[in-house]
Amino acid sequence: MRTLPTLLTAAVLSLTIGTAHAQSREVFVNGQRLTSAQLNGLQRMHCARIPDGAYWLNTRTGAWGYAGNGRVQGYLGDPCRQGGGSRRKSLSERGLLYTPGDLNFR
Numbered sequence: 844m845r846t847l848p849t850l851l852t853a854a855v856l857s858l859t860i861g862t863a864h865a866q867s868r869e870v871f872v873n874g875q876r877l878t879s880a881q882l883n884g885l886q887r888m889h890c891a892r893i894p895d896g897a898y899w900l901n902t903r904t905g906a907w908g909y910a911g912n913g914r915v916q917g918y919l920g921d922p923c924r925q926g927g928g929s930r931r932k933s934l935s936e937r938g939l940l941y942t943p944g945d946l947n948f949r
Contacts (some may be wrong), residue, residue, distance in 0.1 A: 871897040871910065890923035 870877045870885075870893055877885065886893050897910035905919035934940040 869895045872900050873898075874910075885919075889919055889921075 868877075868879065868882060870882050872885070882893065898907055899910055900907045900919065906915045906917075907919060908914055908916045
């Protein structure tokens with residue numbers, strides 16, 4: 844009977860730790876710390892997870908880089924155009940698309 848309270852305590856603690864971890868992201872863009880909602884929106888636009896760190900972003904061109912370094916590292920949405928993110932390659936991109944005449948069935 845002692846197992847149930849221990850399991851419940853462990854479950855509550857794991858949920859609390861998971862929630863705290865989700866809120867502890869530290870992403871700064873143009874000197875401003877992003878809220879969870881802002882970060883989620885930016886990640887959707889970029890088609891990739893954005894690691895914690897400090898960045899600059901030119902909102903007019905979409906160019907971005909690391910704070911303190913003026914060199915352009917990429918453009919917002921590059922992973923979307925390169926097939927990144929959660930999109931799986933199509934059958935033809937993986938070389939798995941055949942026409943009926945390509946296969947010999949016997």
